[in-house]
Amino acid sequence: MNYAINLERVKQDIYTIGRYGYNAEDQGVYRQGFSDEDIKVRNWFQSYLRELGIKASMDGAGNVIGRYGDDDRKALILASHLDSVPAGGMFDGVLGVVAGLECIRVIQENNIPLKHALEVIATSEEEGRFGGMLGAQALTGNLKLDWLERAKDASGELLRDAMARCQLPYHLAMDAARDPDALIGFLELHIEQGPVLEQTGNTIGVVEGISGVFKWKIKLIGKADHAGTAPMNLRSDAFMGVADFAHEIARIIEEEGTDKSRLTIGSVELKPGFAHTVPGIAEFTLVGRDMSEDVMKALADACRRVLSAIARRHKLMFEYEQMSWLEPRYCSQDMMNLLQKHSENLGFKTLVMPSGAGHDAQFFTDMVPTGLLFVPSVGGVSHAPDEWTHWHDVEKGCNVLLQSVLELVAE
Numbered sequence: 001m002n003y004a005i006n007l008e009r010v011k012q013d014i015y016t017i018g019r020y021g022y023n024a025e026d027q028g029v030y031r032q033g034f035s036d037e038d039i040k041v042r043n044w045f046q047s048y049l050r051e052l053g054i055k056a057s058m059d060g061a062g063n064v065i066g067r068y069g070d071d072d073r074k075a076l077i078l079a080s081h082l083d084s085v086p087a088g089g090m091f092d093g094v095l096g097v098v099a100g101l102e103c104i105r106v107i108q109e110n111n112i113p114l115k116h117a118l119e120v121i122a123t124s125e126e127e128g129r130f131g132g133m134l135g136a137q138a139l140t141g142n143l144k145l146d147w148l149e150r151a152k153d154a155s156g157e158l159l160r161d162a163m164a165r166c167q168l169p170y171h172l173a174m175d176a177a178r179d180p181d182a183l184i185g186f187l188e189l190h191i192e193q194g195p196v197l198e199q200t201g202n203t204i205g206v207v208e209g210i211s212g213v214f215k216w217k218i219k220l221i222g223k224a225d226h227a228g229t230a231p232m233n234l235r236s237d238a239f240m241g242v243a244d245f246a247h248e249i250a251r252i253i254e255e256e257g258t259d260k261s262r263l264t265i266g267s268v269e270l271k272p273g274f275a276h277t278v279p280g281i282a283e284f285t286l287v288g289r290d291m292s293e294d295v296m297k298a299l300a301d302a303c304r305r306v307l308s309a310i311a312r313r314h315k316l317m318f319e320y321e322q323m324s325w326l327e328p329r330y331c332s333q334d335m336m337n338l339l340q341k342h343s344e345n346l347g348f349k350t351l352v353m354p355s356g357a358g359h360d361a362q363f364f365t366d367m368v369p370t371g372l373l374f375v376p377s378v379g380g381v382s383h384a385p386d387e388w389t390h391w392h393d394v395e396k397g398c399n400v401l402l403q404s405v406l407e408l409v410a411e
Ligand SMILES: [Zn+2]
Pocket: 081, 092, 093, 126, 190, 359
């Protein structure tokens, strides 16, 4: 018998979840980790699972776990996240959660006997509001108590305060770690969030690994001056330092990086931030990525060298803080083979590719055999209100996931 997912159900669930945190003005989704809307959708998802006859619970990190199958069996995890970036789209994360649930529903309604249990997990705080991937880190035992105590978001709100507002005592996140011996693997379906599948005419991406990422906060300190009286050659203009550094990025990648390297200044704040004052302080973020940790180190070293040379040139002080450093992660070859086989059996054009974006899957790679599957993002757009994936591609991705799940867990 050939089983297939029900696209109408998948569509309906994605639309239902998309209403949580929807902003009619810019049509974006605002469901940042541990915001009111995020907690609302988590509570809704738990009761929805229960209505469907699936055991549901929330762990100490805010992950919602739906479990289908006998308690004493090992489980295959199907997961992604339900939180969003500000003004995010409808598919990021949500697709993987809904696809996981749909696989369980197909198995449930057809009474397919299982040798392993299945878990659909909606992970918490994947988008990094507090600088990590809290839910996935908690599940895989990659949390540290002192980080939980001091992590805060861009507005200065502490993670532990945000969790407390959601009735989650932060230290209980440490208890969310799963026993690897009770798991057989981890699979995630996600939108690509980039243009590669669409541009190469492929429908399914089988991910070989996730780029490592480092994030720095950099401060250049000069001297605030009157924009009219301070001569150009006597200034310590902090913004000029940022501008010079930005200009060096292409060269740093050319010399130290690869075609998978990325360096991005995503946020700049100037102080005093007044049109008629030379900026005395520039604070900005730098995020670097690559598939090799050695390359990441080379990029980081080069950035430091270039920044200190620029600081000297502009008579600036230079401080930086490394906010995070995540190593590159590699998916399991067995899972890649499985996903590729089922994608090709179903007749879909399939590409093996790296992921430049971070995903929940990256924390599971060291713990259990891990697979990650992509479907195309129209125009490569993501983290934006017009993020879109064609429904026929959603259906294909879900079916590849279903066939792979059946091979792993059906008796
Ligand atoms: Zn995501």
